[in-house]
Amino acid sequence: MNRWLAAGGILLGALVVFSFVSAGAWGGADGVAGDTITTINPSYEPWFQSLWTPPSGEIESLLFSIQAAVGGIIIGYYLGRDRPRGQSQDMGSDLP
C-alpha cells in the first residue's frame, strides 16, 4: 500500500468524520464567497445566469459522480495497462 495514498485517505476520512461531530451548514465555500460579494456590495446583481443548471440536487450529484467515475476509470485503465511485468505485488511500497 502506497503510504501517501493511505495518509491522504486517512486525512480525508478524518474530515468526513469531523463533519458528523461538528456543527456547520456544509455549504460550498464558492457559495459563501458569493454571499460575501452581496455583503460588500448589496446592489450588485449577477448579470448572467447559467445557461443550464441541473434541475435537482440529485441530478447534480449524478453529473458530479459521472465526472469522478470517468476520471477514475481512465486512471485505473492506464495505470493497469502500463504496469511493468514482474511488479504485480505490493506496488508502491518500495518507493524512495
Add this chain to the structure above:
Amino acid sequence: MHIMEGFLPGIWALVWFVVAIPVISYGALKTARLARNDELNKSHIAVAAAFIFVLSALKIPSVTGSTSHPTGTGIAVVLFGPAVTAFLSAIVLLYQALLLGHGGLTTLGANVVSMGVVGPVAGWVVFRALNPYLDLQKATFAAAVIADWTTYLVTSIQLGVAFPSGPGVAGVVDSIVRFASVFSITQIPIGIVEGALAAGLIGYIAMSRQSIKTRLGVTA
C-alpha cells in the same frame, strides 16, 4: 474557487479572459504536440486530466463547517508544466459550467487563471526547486499543496479587486482579506489531502514505466 456565473463585473470577466486565452491556446498546442510525439505522453496526459476530473468533483467537508474542493492540478503540473495544465483545467471548468451550473461561462477566464495558470505556475516553481533535493513523491506533494492553496488565494485576489469594500488600495486589500478568510482555513486541510493523493498517484505513474523517471530526472 469557482467564481459563480455572473458574479464578476463585465470588465473583470474580460480582463481574465484576455490573460487566460493565450495560455490555454499555447497549452492546447503543446498538449497536441506531446500527444503526437509519444504514445506514453498520451497516457500520461489522460491520467493527468483524469486526476483533475476526479478531484475537482469531490466536495470535501472541512474544519470550518463548509465544503470545498481540491483542484487536482498537481499531476499535470509535475508531468507537463503549467501551460498543459491550463488547457486541461479549461476543459474541466467548461464541463462544470455547462453541465453542473458550477462556475460559469462569464467567469471561466478568471477561474482558468486561478486554477489553471497561477496556481500551477506556483506549484511548478516549487516542484522545480525541490525536485533535486527531495524524492519525487515529496516534491509532488509540495507542488500539489502549493498549487491548491495558491489557486484559492488568486480567487480571493480576483474577487477583492472586483469588489473593493472601500475606496483605494485599502478597500481592495480589505476585500481580499475577507474573501481569503472564506477560503483559507477551509482549504488548508483539503490542500494537504490533495497533495497526499497526488504524491500517491505519481508513485504509481513513476513505477509504471521507466522512461518517466528519466524525464523527471529522478534517480531510482
